[in-house]
Amino acid sequence: MLRRQAAPPPQNSPRRSLWAVYKSVEPRHRVLLGMAFMGFSMLGLWVSDKLEELLPPPAESRVTQPQVIVLKEGTDTSQGVPQLLSNIAACLAVCDTIRTTLGPRGMDKLIVDSQGRVTISNDGATIMKLLDVVQPAARTLVDIARAQDAEVGDGTTSVVLLAGELLKEVREHIEEGVGPQVIIKGLRRAAELAIGRIRELAVSVDRSDRAEFRALLEKCAATSMNSKLIGSQKEFFTKIVVDAVTRLDQDELNEDMIGIKKIPGGAMQDSLLVDGVAFKKSFSYAGFEQQPKAFDAPRIVCLNVELELKAEKDNAEVRVDKVSEYQAVVDAEWKIIFDKLDAILAAGANVVLSRLPIGDLATQYFADRNVFCAGRVSKDDLDRVCEATGCRVQSTTTGLAAAHLGTCERFEERQVGGQRFNIFRGCPQAKTCTIILRGGAEQFIDEVERSLHDSIMVVRRAVKNQSVVAGGGAIEMELSRYLREAARQIEGKQQLVIAAAARALEVIPRQLCENAGFDTTDFITQLRARHAQDPERAKWHGVDIAEEVVADMFAKFVWEPALVKINAIASAVEAACLILSVDETVTTQKSQDPMAAGQPMRR
Amino acid sequence: MSAVYTTDEYGRPFIIVREQDKKARTSGIEATKAHIMAAKTVANIVRTSLGPRGLDKVLISPDGDITISNDGATIMSQMAIENQIGRLLVELSKSQDDEIGDGTTGIVVLAGALLEQAEELLDRGIHPIRISDGFEQACKIAVAHLDQVSDVIPWSKSDTGDLFKCAKTSLGSKIVNKCHDQFAQIAVDAVLAVADLERKDVDFELIKMEGKVGGELADTELVRGVIIDKDFSHPQMPKVVKDARIAILTCPFEPPKPKTKHKLDITSVKEFEELQKYERDAFEGMVRRVKECGANIVACQWGFDDEANSLLLQHRLPAIRWVGGPEVELLAIATNGRIVPRFEDLSSEKLGRAGTVREVAYGTTNESMIVVEDCANSKAVTVFVRGGNKMIVEEAKRSLHDAMCVVRNLIVDNRVVYGGAAAEISCSLAVEREADQVSTIEQYAMRSFARALDAIPMALAENSGLPPIETLSFVKSQQVALGVSSLGVDCMDTGISDMKRQFVFDPLISKRQQFLLATQLVKMILKIDDVIVHKNDNQE
Secondary structure, X not given: OHHHHHOOOOOOOOOOOHHHHHHHOOHHHHHHHHHHHHHHHHHHHHHHHHHHHHOOOOHHHHOOOOOOOOOOOOOEEEEHHHHHHHHHHHHHHHHHHHHOOOOOOOOEEEEEOOOOOEEEEOOXXXXXXXXXXXXXXXXXXXXXXXXXXXXXOOOHHHHHHHHHHHHHHHHHHHHOOOOHHHHHHHHHHHHHHHHHHHHHHOEEOOOOOHHHHHHHHHHHHHHHHOOOHHHHHHHHHXXXXXXXXXXXOOOOOOHHHEEEEEEEEOOHHHOEEEOOEEXXXXXXXXOHHHOOOEEEOOEEEEEOOOEOOOOOOOOOEEEEOOHHHHHHHHHHHHHHHXXXXXXXXXXXXXXXXXXXXXXXXXXXXXXXXXXXXXXXXXHHHHHHHXXXXXXXXXXXXXXXXXXXXXXXXXXXXXXXXXXXXXXXXXXXXXXXEEEEEEEOOHHHHHHHHHHHHHHHHHHHHHHHOOEEEEOOOHHHHHHHHHHHHHHHOOOOHHHHHXXXXXXXXXXXXXXXXXXXXXXXXXXXXXXXXXXXHOOOOOOOEEEEOOOOEEEXXXXXXXXXXXXXXXXXXHHHXXXXXHHHOOOEEEEOOOOOOHHHOOOOEEO | OOOOEEEOOOOOEEEOEOOHHHEEEXXXXXXXXXXXXXXXXXXXXXXXXXXXXXXXXXXXXXXXXXXXXXXXXXXXXXXXXXXXXXXXXXXXXXXXXXXXXXXXXXXXXXXXXXXXXXXXXXXXXXXXXXXXXXXXHHHHHHHHHHHHHOEXXXXXXXXXXXXXXXXXXXXXXXHHHHHHHHHHHHHHHHHHHHOEOOOOEOOHHHEEEEEEXXXXXXXXXXXXXXXXXXXXXXXXXXXXXXXXXXXXXXXXXXXXXXXXXXXXXXXXXXXXXXXXXXXXXXXXXXXHHHHHOOOOEEEEOOOOOHHHHHHHHHOOOOEEOOOOHXXXXXXXXXXXXXXXXXXXXXXXXXXXXXEXXXXXXXXXXXXXXXXXXXXXXXXXXXXXXXXXXXXXXXXXXXXXXXXXXXXXXXXXXXXXXXXXXXXXXXXXXXXXXXXXXXXXXXHHHHHHHHHHHHHHHHHHHHHOOOOHHHHHHHHHHHHHHHOOOOXXXXXXXXXXXXXXXXXXXXXXXXXXXXXXXXXXXXXXXXXXXEEEEEOOHHHO
């Protein structure tokens, strides 16, 4: 016994391999050992799963996990209600930016872009465009502002505010778990009701009564100018705008036919409306100053012909065999241009305009023969000259006859500010006119131009569609009251949604008050009460900024075309619905092409 | 502001605006205050150059070019201001320069003063729009008042005394006031020479300014004709041509070439000789044509080679080559000639006529110029400015331009107001009177407007070394007591404060423009409450 203990086999105990040990164990123990091992590893897997759930791994480490890759690497996906809420938050943030520009006491924004260009604007669409928004949901708002701008030209700020406010009001319903589709349905219903009500309320002005019709247009133009830089010169500019629009062809109302020329210098009040065409003197060659600068009843020809001595075809080459032929080639070239010039003269023109350059030779030729010429006239200017004087742009001088010429009462070159202008006045078929804008700084004139554009669009709309509603938040308050009442008769969740839409509409008067520095709550409650007490008499009551009271805005002549409001409500609701119907954003990573960046795929 | 960087309820940040980290943004009242700050700084720079005793500024461009100027628009545009609001002020003085040509310093000082006043009102919690409404109202009153106090000054082509005085007022603050009378006379004469009195139109393109360093300011003269900064093409040509008949050509003095690409294959010696002969014939033909039509001088827009040059010399035809486009035109207008595009069209009635054409050499530098005088048509004139150095010549040119603009404005509209800040003080009084009758908050803004108008006489007095507040209060009380609106700041210390007697005039349209433009710009600046600046990468 002792001996066995004292002398163990020396090669067995330390050198025995694991396998040998395992083999030496009893089979029953071997099974148990194996099962314990399996149990332990199962536990390990379970624990690591749990840990993973508790601590989500950073995004890049996800790639290391075995997973099925459906979308391109780096694609960001987020979904569900949180996504919806974050979209709404983004839209509200954008709304906050332009909130302060609404109304007559609204402020402007100064935006400097990466090229260092400065824009100062009060126009919602302009600001939204320059903000360069990338958040996909918020971009919808930019789009509706631009759509409103293209469609009716005015009310771009209101449409964004309205959409934002709708989203804000329905957010709590989303948080409470109301299905987005239910809300969308409700909002659509509310929009239908509101638009129907506007149609009911809108006041039509009879177009046959000229004076009254003009007064309508002037009031609409003035309302749209209120919030702009030119607000203080309202009377002056409304006259210009209405004159300009009424001068157009009343059926077509092509706004391109109103030319706007900007000349720095002078005060705003020095702006003028030319009942014809005006454009800046183009580059001229020597001899130009010797041409006559004024004509009564000029005979105008518009060309698209280059009047220059030049190589006829770029890749042509003349081979001259004999020296004597040399002169012949030169003469042939001269003949080509002189033929053109003679043809123009033979037709009896004394004002020659061309889109292409008029060279020094032609300039001097015309100067010799008491003809005025201007080359490199831009296309839209030339088009307007044609429209005004009744000539057609000629692409060749062959066969040019007196019938192709246009005329007007007077043509002259005049100094306006630091520049010389060619002015055609008193045109026979003047379906066109030109507004010459003056102002202290370039940015200033730019903003005046944008404001005038808005007014022109509004007046155009008013000419086509003569019904108007009252501004100053009056129509919004009335709609809000109407919707609130309508909501009570509807059962189910829709009631909540329509009531929310009613609240959202109040944002316009509220913001008007806020920007003007009035007591917002006071004014809104007062308005609500008035509209509720006597819906018929108080239907046009809104905020009168100038007098700081609640007043009948229709009587104050703050009028807006009904179409502007209809369009604003329709597109705001559309945008809100669109944003609500999105529950997942999939953003593919920026590719090499910079144009593809920020173009999200929506599902 | 939250729109730039936002996190949603779950704490996830999201980006709304592209590259928002590169955008700087200020908003609300701070933005307005920052603008006012910037504008004030800019206005203070030019403030000291206002008035007859105002001082000049030296501006050094990045290339090391030095400009010395007293002209507001020049100083502003050379300063290369980065700040957006500062840039607006630059534009402001530029548009005053384009439209009126004078009063570019005054307008910036006025805008600065208005903004300074607006800042105080903002501190009192008045809404910026209310302030700008008040300014607008006040501006209307001031402009209406200007009309009231304006006087019509009579002038005619023969009686230019009053035009002369106005030109003198404008030149008063400039470096050239050493030769005050002479420069004023030049400005008046030059403008009257080209003015179209019936249409009340003055085409400045017909007035050319040439400057040459050397001599002194007093040597500056008005040439009733054209100066061409060129010399005769051959040194042996006669330097003076009397009773000149000028052929003005825009074609080169060389054998006519087709514009189309061409190729002439010369295969034999004979052909080569023929070509030579053709060229020589062409030259001779040209010279002959010129000679035949009776010209005794040739001005050519292009050059000609030595062969033609010596041919011309042989035929005793002095010629000027490489005359620039605008000069060709001026020459043609001045001499009543026609620009001839090719030799075939030359005829004697197309020649321009001038009394004398002479080449004048200056100093020891071998530089010379061609002076065309006693032209058939005196509609084109040239002012030839001399001065000790380049800076002075340039500044003298600018000063003359300003003075000419003043004269032009008077030809367009001959109403004047009185200088020496008399008009400003009188308007300030008028606005203050009216302000008391306004019942709303705008009253405050209107009073501030009146105070801002006082900034101009203050700056004038300060620059002239007078005690500003005392001077202002003295003039103001005198205006009220005597009811005379032509009392102003006596900058030159002559003891007369009646600007009517001192003959200090400003055109009405210039003052009116200053008020209107400055007010409009200030309104625009006050209306901004949000600034988004996209920074450039290299700036960071």
